[in-house]
Amino acid sequence: MTKIIIDIDTAVREITEGNIVALPTETVYGLGANALNENAVVKIFEAKQRPVFNPLIVHVHDTDEFEKYGKDIPDEVYKLAEKFSPGPITYIVKKKRIIPDIVTSGNDSVGLRIPSHEMFREVIKLSGVPVSAPSANRSGKISPTTAADVLKELDGKIDFILDGGKCKIGIESTVVSFLENEISILRHGYITREDIEKVTGKINIIKNGKIISPGQMKIHYAPFTPLYITEDADEIKNVLKERAAVLDLKKFADKREIALNLFSELRHLDEMKFEMIIAEKTDGEGIGAAINDRLERASSGKIKIINSKIRITE
Ligand code: TXA
Ligand code: MG
Numbered sequence: 001m002t003k004i005i006i007d008i009d010t011a012v013r014e015i016t017e018g019n020i021v022a023l024p025t026e027t028v029y030g031l032g033a034n035a036l037n038e039n040a041v042v043k044i045f046e047a048k049q050r051p052v053f054n055p056l057i058v059h060v061h062d063t064d065e066f067e068k069y070g071k072d073i074p075d076e077v078y079k080l081a082e083k084f085s086p087g088p089i090t091y092i093v094k095k096k097r098i099i100p101d102i103v104t105s106g107n108d109s110v111g112l113r114i115p116s117h118e119m120f121r122e123v124i125k126l127s128g129v130p131v132s133a134p135s136a137n138r139s140g141k142i143s144p145t146t147a148a149d150v151l152k153e154l155d156g157k158i159d160f161i162l163d164g165g166k167c168k169i170g171i172e173s174t175v176v177s178f179l180e181n182e183i184s185i186l187r188h189g190y191i192t193r194e195d196i197e198k199v200t201g202k203i204n205i206i207k208n209g210k211i212i213s214p215g216q217m218k219i220h221y222a223p224f225t226p227l228y229i230t231e232d233a234d235e236i237k238n239v240l241k242e243r244a245a246v247l248d249l250k251k252f253a254d255k256r257e258i259a260l261n262l263f264s265e266l267r268h269l270d271e272m273k274f275e276m277i278i279a280e281k282t283d284g285e286g287i288g289a290a291i292n293d294r295l296e297r298a299s300s301g302k303i304k305i306i307n308s309k310i311r312i313t314e
Contacts, residue, residue: 002154004147004161008122011162015127020044022136022150023123024164025115027088027172027190028143028263029150030059030133031158032123035069038100041132045102047157050139055104056132057090057111057173061124066112069130071096074178076200083199086116088169088190092177103132113173119164135172136161142221142263142270142298145170149267170260171290176203188290190259220297221263223270227277228303228312229295236278236303239310245269247279255287262294278303 005011014021015032018040023032031048033040035058045052058069063081066073070093077091095110104110115121124131135143137153144150147163154161174189176196184204185193197203225245230236233246247269252258269277281295282288302314 002151002156002158002161004151004163006163008119008126008162010160011119011123012126014160015040015123015129015131020047020158022147022154022158022161023117023120023131023133024147024162024167025059025117025120025133026167027115027169028145028167029136029147029161030115030120030131031136031154032059032120032131032133034127035059035099035103035130035132037129038102041100041102044132044134047154048134048137048139050134052102053105054134054139055107055111056134057113057175058099058103059113059115059120059124059131059133061121062086062114065130066091066093069096069099070094070110070112074181076183077178079199080176080196081114084191084195085114086121087114088116088173089113090173090175092175092179092186094179099130109177109179111175117164117167119162123162140220140222142223142267143172144267145263149264152267166264168260170262170264171287171294174290188293190287190290192286192289194286221266221294222298223266223277225270225274225277226300227266227279227295227298228301229281229299230278230303231280232304233278233280235305236310239305239308240276240278243275245272245274245277247277249280249282249291255282255291258282258291259287262291266298 020033020043090111090113136150145167174191175187177184281292
């Protein structure tokens with residue numbers, strides 16, 4: 001039986017005893033374990049059915065800890081951290097040996113993040129260990145943004161979910177690599193390219209669509225109902241009528257609000273069991289890059305109307 005709890009002490013006890021526990025962050029809920037305890041970290045991979053080649057982010061309490069787990073950390077990391085951490089950004093740097101290989105999937109690098117959710121920070125502080133935590137969904141599925149959504153994903157697979165309310169951001173952290181003297185965004189997130197470039201000057205984005213971040217697999221965040229991207233959702237809806245649900249992003253005031261609600265809306269429509277879900281992308285500016293990235297990874301392809309018939313074009 002999985003229990004939703006609100007007392008931090010139980011979560012701390014679970015971490016220190018080498019168990020896994022779902023924890024709230026400002027981005028999405030994470031499934032945490034002591035990052036220095038291999039046996040504990042294995043439990044994360046098992047509960048999520050996560051492929052072992054996909055490395056985990058290590059969450060720490062403040063920048064003083066970066067040097068304990070990372071090495072040759074460039075100044076830019078600290079400059080960015082001054083502005084954006086605690087917060088939704090993960091720094092990929094060379095790793096020290098104290099971090100077990102299972103955490104980084106054998107890579108020579110480690111992702112470090114200081115989450116801003118106070119409950120998560122308390123858990124790190126009180127347990128006295130770094131906490132590795134991927135999003136608390138089954139591998140490839142939609143990231144949970146409430147304790148109730150974690151329960152839907154992992155009921156029976158974990159003992160406790162620490163309830164810290166609805167996540168304030170709603171999409172995962174921006175993942176930025178500092179390896180090989182280059183700064184590259186490996187995963188778009190709430191902190192945008194423009195935000196980062198104001199601090200560091202020009203940076204790279206995932207090059208030529210090449211997968212650099214192992215977790216950036218094409219299908220991710222997949223609902224059970226196939227999702228298709230279209231240029232004109234109303235036009236498609238007119239043809240498909242009640243067979244299709246529209247993921248209507250226009251009803252939100254701005255992109256922050258879209259990010260905040262994207263995964264919960266998608267989950268909600270998925271539960272309604274339509275034949276398909278259709279969605280239009282955003283203009284891709286600012287946080288729009290992260291939103292479009294999640295939509296593309298959730299989708300089974302693109303559709304449009306050709307000669308008054310609906311066609312899947314990709
Ligand atoms: O907002 C977030 O980042 C959430 C919360 C829980 O902190 N966590 C999260 O973790 O989204 P996960 O495991 O779902 O995604 C982590 C991403 C994956 O794409 C993974 O491949 C990448 O970060 N990553 C982690 N360590 C890496 C490394 N050493 N090198 C390259 N990519 C790495
Ligand atoms: Mg994830």
